[in-house]
């Protein structure tokens with residue numbers, strides 16, 4: 392159940408303590424951690440002069456194990472210690488003794504063909520000193536980081552204020568948020584999760600609420616299906632000269648499996664929409680009243696508003712009509728910005744909605760407009776999305792290279808399959824459409840958000856070369872949606 396779980400450093404300490412309480416000694420955990428790192432090194436690199444940078448805590452303890460094993464395997468190894476051997480404690484002191492010396496001081500990385508970064512892991516408690524920052528930027532050879540690259544905050548992925556750039560990071564038991572959230576993910580290079588003998592059952596007690604790439608089962612059309620059982624998605628079109636975004640969303644909703652999709656268009660945009668739509672239906676909805684009338688047909692069970700909708704009172708009124716309709720609602724782009732001056736009005740309207748889900752899909756700029764006080768650097772992207780979900784009453788899909796879907800109960804899913812080629816105009820409209828199509832098929836809010844961001848990333852990944860445009864994405868969704876793309 393917890394195979395996709397992410398553990399904060401605090402939760403990892405708890406997992407460690409529960410494992411020790413269950414009879415695994417902490418020294419054994421350290422030995423296995425160091426061995427796992429040494430074996431991953433052996434798998435990737437030929438023997439070369441290796442410098443292991445050891446910090447004053449247990450991250451350094453793992454480093455001594457790596458140094459000893461590589462030396463035993465015939466590698467030329469040096470150890471540099473930050474601090475003094477006399478001040479080492481507990482398991483780290485025992486492992487330092489087993490290494491046996493010599494110990495250099497952490498002053499330079501010259502002469503090394505490989506650096507093992509065992510300075511700080513879960514216990515990073517303050518920003519790196521200027522000396523360590525300088526050292527990290529002087530490294531020109533491959534770096535293998537133990538647990539997390541030193542300087543990266545395991546809980547948030549932030550660099551404090553800089554970090555070692557690793558080619559490989561070996562962490563233990565489960566990844567931490569810092570391995571998947573930016574910029575941490577980039578600093579980690581390849582991340583390998585090693586089994587060090589902590590039993591999975593400790594997670595039943597910890598109940599970690601954060602996950603990576605968790606996609607619930609996707610809707611499938613059964614043999615007795617008809618189109619109305621697959622949901623009817625509605626996408627609100629922008630003005631006459633701004634209709635493309637809604638059509639991208641509508642096409643994506645249809646591709647992801649909604650039985651029917653209707654574009655609700657202002658009168659003046661009917662001709663433009665008509666000229667481009669075939670399987671997707673078109674209905675005139677010139678204002679909020681007309682949109683409300685259209686959505687009074689309860690078979691229209693999911694509605695998307697925002698892509699190129701225009702910023703202002705008209706869009707605010709349409710958002711209210713959508714929220715009052717009883718359909719699931721996706722609020723994207725201009726629908727969010729339209730409430731920048733009065734976000735509480737939006738949250739109040741959400742609080743009054745009937746039972747169906749509301750999902751907001753802000754990028755960081757839109758997020759800052761609605762949740763000004765939640766843009767704190769000390770909080771992780773997961774914490775910010777969860778806080779916004781709690782405040783707004785909506786599921787929040789906070790976009791970016793590390794998109795996060797969060798609900799108000801404190802759960803969040805980080806998506807890591809999105810390639811940078813998605814940074815192209817209109818790709819957010821496609822995401823909003825995927826989400827609307829999944830909600831139309833009956834998926835619940837955070838599950839639909841998680842599935843939409845995963846399918847979005849997978850579609851871009853399938854393109855596989857430069858030149859991706861948002862128009863390409865819906866057709867890449869058509870390649871078949873596996874029952875569970877991760878298993």
Ligand SMILES: NC(=O)C1=CN([C@@H]2O[C@H](COP(=O)(O)OP(=O)(O)OC[C@H]3O[C@@H](n4cnc5c(N)ncnc54)[C@H](OP(=O)(O)O)[C@@H]3O)[C@@H](O)[C@H]2O)[C@@H](O)CC1
Pocket residue numbers: 403404406407420421424446447448449450451452453510511512513514515516517518519520537538539563587
């Ligand atoms: N949990 C597990 O299951 C297992 C964990 N294992 C390993 O243990 C690691 C966690 O060990 P840990 O708790 O000792 O913390 P660690 O990262 O060594 O740092 C603490 C020391 O660094 C110091 N310090 C911090 N920041 C600093 C800075 N910027 N500049 C200077 N100093 C700084 C800090 O000082 P203080 O805050 O006390 O002033 C303290 O002395 C974990 O990442 C994994 O590798 C494995 O053995 C297998 C099982």
Ligand SMILES: Nc1ncnc2c1ncn2[C@@H]1O[C@H](COP(=O)(O)OP(=O)(O)O)[C@@H](O)[C@H]1O
Pocket residue numbers: 724754790791792793794809810811812813814815816817818819820821822847
């Ligand atoms: N560097 C990146 N790597 C991966 N995905 C990205 C990156 N930049 C943007 N994306 C994704 O692309 C989409 C862009 O959406 P958005 O910012 O609304 O753009 P637009 O309004 O042009 O459609 C989001 O789903 C976001 O997660």
Ligand SMILES: [K+]
Pocket residue numbers: 450508509510511512536537538539540541
């Ligand atoms: K480290």
